[in-house]
Amino acid sequence: MSETxxxxxxxxxxVAxxxxxELTADELPHMQHNLNAILGYIAQLNELDTTGVPPMAQVGEMLGSEVHVHGETLRPDAIKxxxxRAAVMASAPETDGKFFKVPKVIER
Structure with missing residues (x-):
């Protein structure tokens, strides 16, 4: 295995x-172990010879003709x-006319 x-x-x-x-003092070493294990697995994957394996840019290309057999085609990217906005804002509980107003939920 290569150095990680x-x-x-x-x-x-x-990172936490x-x-x-909010990690406790007991959770920190466990998380450290898990993260180092993940990096170790990634290092193992990086050692694999991927010569001749084409890069995968689109998952849809891998689905091939089976997509059409099951009717699971991707929708066309059409502008609709x-x-x-006025109708949506009229039904909102609180708005400034342009955006929804929501209560703050995260405090630091």
Whole structure:
């Protein structure tokens, strides 16, 4: 296995803060272990020889003719008229005329 980056407890704390997660002191080492294990698996995948394997840009190409057999085709990307803003805002509980007003739900 190739060398992988090691996630420190400080890294875990920083990422938890960015994600607005409250991890206990007992959870930090467990999360550190899990993140390092994930990076180890990624390092193993990076060692695979993918020569001759074409890059996959669109999953739809892989579905092939089976898509049409089951009727699961992708809809055409067509421009359609949107809802009338005034009508939508008229039915909103609170609005400034242009946007919906909602209560703040995340406090830091």
């Amino acid at each position: 980056a090691v996630v420190t407890l400080e890294d875990v704390s920083h 803060e960015l994600a607005n997660l 008229p949107s809802l009338d």
